[in-house]
Amino acid sequence: MNAARKLACIVVLAVCAVSLAANWLAPAGYAKQFREAPSAPPSHQHLLGTDEIGRDRFARVLYGTRISLLLAPAAALVSTLLAALVGGLAGYLGGIWLRLARGFTDLFLSLPWLFLLITVRALLPLNVSPLTSVLITFLILGLLGWAASARVLSTSADALRNSDFVLQARASGLHGPRLFFVHVLPNLKPVLYAQFWISIPVFILAEANLGILGLGVAEPLPSWGSLLRELEGLISFREEPWRLVPLLLLIIVMTSFQLLLSNEEVTA
Amino acid sequence: MLQKKLMRKTLLWKILRHLGAIAALVLLGGLLSATLVRLAPGFDADERELDPSLNAESVRALRQSRAGEHNILSFYASYLRGAIHGDLGTSHALGQPVQNLLRERWLVTVRVAGIGLLLAWLLASTLAFTACLWRRSAYEILGTTVSGAFLCIPAAVLALLSVILNAPGYLAIALIVFPRIYRYSRNLLAKAYALPHITAARARGLGEVRILAWHVLPVAGPQMIALAGITVSIALGANIPVEALCGLPGIGQLAWQAALSRDLPLLVNLTVLVTLVTLLANSGADVMIHMLRPREA
Numbered sequence: 001m002n003a004a005r006k007l008a009c010i011v012v013l014a015v016c017a018v019s020l021a022a023n024w025l026a027p028a029g030y031a032k033q034f035r036e037a038p039s040a041p042p043s044h045q046h047l048l049g050t051d052e053i054g055r056d057r058f059a060r061v062l063y064g065t066r067i068s069l070l071l072a073p074a075a076a077l078v079s080t081l082l083a084a085l086v087g088g089l090a091g092y093l094g095g096i097w098l099r100l101a102r103g104f105t106d107l108f109l110s111l112p113w114l115f116l117l118i119t120v121r122a123l124l125p126l127n128v129s130p131l132t133s134v135l136i137t138f139l140i141l142g143l144l145g146w147a148a149s150a151r152v153l154s155t156s157a158d159a160l161r162n163s164d165f166v167l168q169a170r171a172s173g174l175h176g177p178r179l180f181f182v183h184v185l186p187n188l189k190p191v192l193y194a195q196f197w198i199s200i201p202v203f204i205l206a207e208a209n210l211g212i213l214g215l216g217v218a219e220p221l222p223s224w225g226s227l228l229r230e231l232e233g234l235i236s237f238r239e240e241p242w243r244l245v246p247l248l249l250l251i252i253v254m255t256s257f258q259l260l261l262s263n264e265e266v267t268a
Numbered sequence: 269m270l271q272k273k274l275m276r277k278t279l280l281w282k283i284l285r286h287l288g289a290i291a292a293l294v295l296l297g298g299l300l301s302a303t304l305v306r307l308a309p310g311f312d313a314d315e316r317e318l319d320p321s322l323n324a325e326s327v328r329a330l331r332q333s334r335a336g337e338h339n340i341l342s343f344y345a346s347y348l349r350g351a352i353h354g355d356l357g358t359s360h361a362l363g364q365p366v367q368n369l370l371r372e373r374w375l376v377t378v379r380v381a382g383i384g385l386l387l388a389w390l391l392a393s394t395l396a397f398t399a400c401l402w403r404r405s406a407y408e409i410l411g412t413t414v415s416g417a418f419l420c421i422p423a424a425v426l427a428l429l430s431v432i433l434n435a436p437g438y439l440a441i442a443l444i445v446f447p448r449i450y451r452y453s454r455n456l457l458a459k460a461y462a463l464p465h466i467t468a469a470r471a472r473g474l475g476e477v478r479i480l481a482w483h484v485l486p487v488a489g490p491q492m493i494a495l496a497g498i499t500v501s502i503a504l505g506a507n508i509p510v511e512a513l514c515g516l517p518g519i520g521q522l523a524w525q526a527a528l529s530r531d532l533p534l535l536v537n538l539t540v541l542v543t544l545v546t547l548l549a550n551s552g553a554d555v556m557i558h559m560l561r562p563r564e565a
């Protein structure tokens with residue numbers, strides 16, 4: 001691991017650790033309103049000031065980071081499992097199944113990701129509890145983000161299907177699920193891990209986009225998307241630079257993810 | 269002569285196959301979108317029903333107007349019948365024929381996405397080519413850092429920043445698409461420059477411009493054309509937050525409004541349109557690559 005990767009790893013772990021310690025670092029919580037101090041500038045009491053309705057911005061950044069950083073991997077896990085199921089199985093079965101799966105993934109990939117995401121999210125209830133909105137948002141990301149990974153996995157599984165060791169296993173009498181789970185799936189692990197790690201920053205960005213457009217996590221629960229939405233009211237950067245902290249944090253975390261993933265994985 | 273004929277036949281067959289696949293995918297895309305809207309919770313809800321000035325009969329008439337959308341297959345069949353005759357239906361939310369809405373807005377989207385794409389390609393290819401020609405590590409680090417920074421910013425944030433800085437919407441599109449083009453084309457060019465025949469050409473004293481035009485572009489060109497097709501889809505997706513947040517009355521803003529108001533006729537038409545444009549761009553790139561290949565040989 002080179003120095004840049006090590007540094008990126010430390011940054012991601014540090015941000016995760018700090019966000020997990022939000023209960024101790026920001027005991028006031030993300031929803032408590034300090035009515036006497038709305039839109040306050042940074043102070044000892046409020047490190048990043050308060051928002052328009054007097055909520056502590058530092059607490060909201062910590063809790064929002066926790067939500068985005070914990071649920072993006074969960075969504076990535078859902079999408080990777082779906083991709084393994086659709087792409088891996090289709091590649092292993094080959095023939096008509098592979099053609100059908102590729103047609104289906106092509107259909108998903110022919111629609112711009114953000115267009116599909118916004119349409120599906122807008123169709124689901126928006127007036128739900130904050131916790132439900134978090135689950136809906138990240139579940140949608142997981143359920144709609146599988147197509148590109150499935151395409152990659154179907155190609156890898158197709159190559160494995162015709163490999164010597166699979167042919168030998170077939171010749172030895174191994175068939176069906178056993179062959180798939182014992183010999184094919186373990187060999188797809190590196191591709192699955194790569195797809196999982198690639199999906200995390202993609203889903204973090206997608207949630208941020210949805211949040212800014214008002215289709216993400218519902219208030220008062222914060223997420224990077226809802227925190228970045230506050231930029232809408234910003235008139236100039238010089239006026240309240242501390243409002244850019246969530247954006248800076250997002251850029252730092254995303255850059256760290258980029259450094260963690262190798263160049264080939266990012267451009268794949 | 270025979271080879272030329274065979275090539276033309278292969279190209280024609282490729283175009284026909286692409287057109288068939290496009291037609292099937294577009295039709296399926298429309299059906300998928302219609303099914304999603306139909307299955308959405310609260311599909312039947314209509315804000316107009318809350319208007320206290322409407323009597324029971326008017327509310328019944330409103331519900332009746334949407335009755336045809338309950339069976340999704342019959343809705344889609346009647347939509348396709350209408351589309352063949354040039355009638356794309358009427359938007360529920362905006363109360364206007366869909367073709368009028370598209371006619372009014374397509375130019376804004378084409379202008380914003382077109383200029384944005386052009387700027388993104390100019391910036392990315394200039395940076396990628398100069399990075400490969402100069403081969404200075406500082407310059408490469410600068411290009412990677414700048415593109416990496418823009419890759420880390422959500423499209424909607426770039427749209428918001430363009431509003432705050434009073435920058436045009438197409439600049440936001442350019443900055444959203446640029447890092448993806450730069451990263452990919454930089455890798456392609458680096459791989460092409462690493463080929464042994466380039467080293468041999470350099471050793472023979474060939475100029476950099478000649479090496480680029482004769483030896484690098486023929487290798488990296490097909491994949492860059494394919495990338496051009498993909499960037500159309502990226503730009504179209506980016507158009508939604510940019511038009512919605514910058515207040516640009518284009519197709520992206522229309523898609524945004526249609527999604528929020530669950531406007532089935534509008535959403536189906538937009539899905540069909542977006543799928544069609546994306547597939548045409550990708551297929552156009554494919555056909556172009558196919559046309560260029562024989563010359564390489």
